[in-house]
Amino acid sequence: MLQTLAITLQVAVAATLVNLPLALALGWLVVKKRIRGGFLLDILASLPLALPPVVIGYMLLLLLGRRGPIGRLAADVLGVDILFTWAAAALAAAVISFPLMARAFMVAMHGVDERIERSARSLGAGPLRVFFTMTLPLAYRGLLAGVLLGFVRALSEFGATIVVAGSIPGRTQTLPLAIYESVQLGRDEEALALVAVSIALAVATIAAHNWLLTLPRRGET
């Protein structure tokens, strides 16, 4: 069970870490740089939210498989198979949870007073410096909420994961997959224990988020 918990955390943390820079970059491009075609990027990035996870899983299967472009590249260059590894599970969780994080980031960045950022520009700061010294610190709460949303979604990912990573105990089996298997096999006690672990994990995550929000920050006294 500890192993399942470890795999779950590993997958969710990896997915969140992969998504974090991408979601920040997307938010910056769409909300702050207002690049042309930003709305297309927005739709593309949000699509996993609107599609059944199993569809995403199947698309990833096609991409990551031996005959898929990414799968072939990984096999040729690195000599590894991605499918049915924890990396595939992490990738699935990342794609599924990305829209939640990215959308929260965009809302948070929208909420930053543009005049503050313009003031910083007029004081000699380039767009990137403004992003890191103004936008990010001022959007802190919303960004944190986005990370939480993405992380908890990654923790609970099931549909896409089972397609690309299977449910291999000790390798790719995360808590939701393990619970599903226990229920299928009629091991009620094991299922309930796993559910308890799930609940504990969720509570710990939300508590950590709330604690981070209470950290004293200047100007918000």
Place this chain on the structure above:
Amino acid sequence: MTETAPQGGAPPFLEFRVSKSYDAFTLDCEGVFPSGITAVFGPSGSGKTTLLDSIAGMISPDCGEIRAGGRLVYSSRARVDLPPEKRRFGYVFQHGALFPQMSVRANISYGYRLTPESERLAAPDDLADLLGLSHLMDRGVANLSGGERQRVALARALAISPRLLLLDEPLASLDAAYRASILLHLNRVSERLGVSMVFVSHSLSEVLALAPFTYALDGGRMIAHGPTPEILAHPGVSRIADYGTLENILEAEVVDSGGCESASALRVGDALLVGPPTLSQPGDLASISIGAGDIILSLGVPPMTSARNAVPAVVRELRDAGGRVLVHVDLGVPLVVEVTPAAAAELALRPDQDIYLVIKSNSILVFA
């Protein structure tokens, strides 16, 4: 850009020709501003802020050219469009737009640190001193008063040692008392640091108190530009201006604070005025305001009057402004007095005439 040379002798500092269209609004204007303080006056929606943002590089005009201090910062033809951080003009927003996550000191130091050492003219601590912020440096900005916020915004903008300071209605959200004090601070800053300013305002009193040169906009087009007394009475301006609220905002030295029963004594220019009691201590500088319509002109000292002040002054110029006459007088400091055309004719007012200003002490507002 030859047709609009500034008057008043100061060399041109800012030259621009700007065109910018939005859905329901077009700004299309050109101008030449002298060094020193220039006001951009106009009603809301006249394009003042669009012009200021174009100069600052916050927005890109559709076409035109902007040159400041001899440097080309925007040209549609030469495809030059420096971003704001390369223009390095100080910019002060209406509500300050302070950095809420930082202390007062960090706010003021933000741009200073980004300024090359060789170009730094004034250190944050000196600016804080100049603007009366020294005691607030280690505070957060959340609990500052409106006036303090604007002074921090001003210090922050000045810390980059800008050659040009752009101010977008910096006083519009302030109480009268703060407004007057910021105005006087702006005057002081301009004198001490020699920085040119473009000051956007819809208030003639502010324009009068601050800017020797005024550029008036209406509906996205320039309607008048020139020395402020001339523009103040310009037919195009008098159509959009509300002279009823015109006030003289001046700096006064408190000679005697007065008490609950007694009046204060205030030195304004060459004159000693009797005003209402004030909390300021003798020797303090206070800002005062006198309505242009609250001053009576008299050819001699009135023999018996309830007004406490009858001080000698000299008429400088007379301007007809849509059914009234604006009389600019010199009291050691310039003042404007609003009278009816009939009164002006009866007194046979003319430039260089000696005259008395009769002012009730209660017409003088003293801001600590």
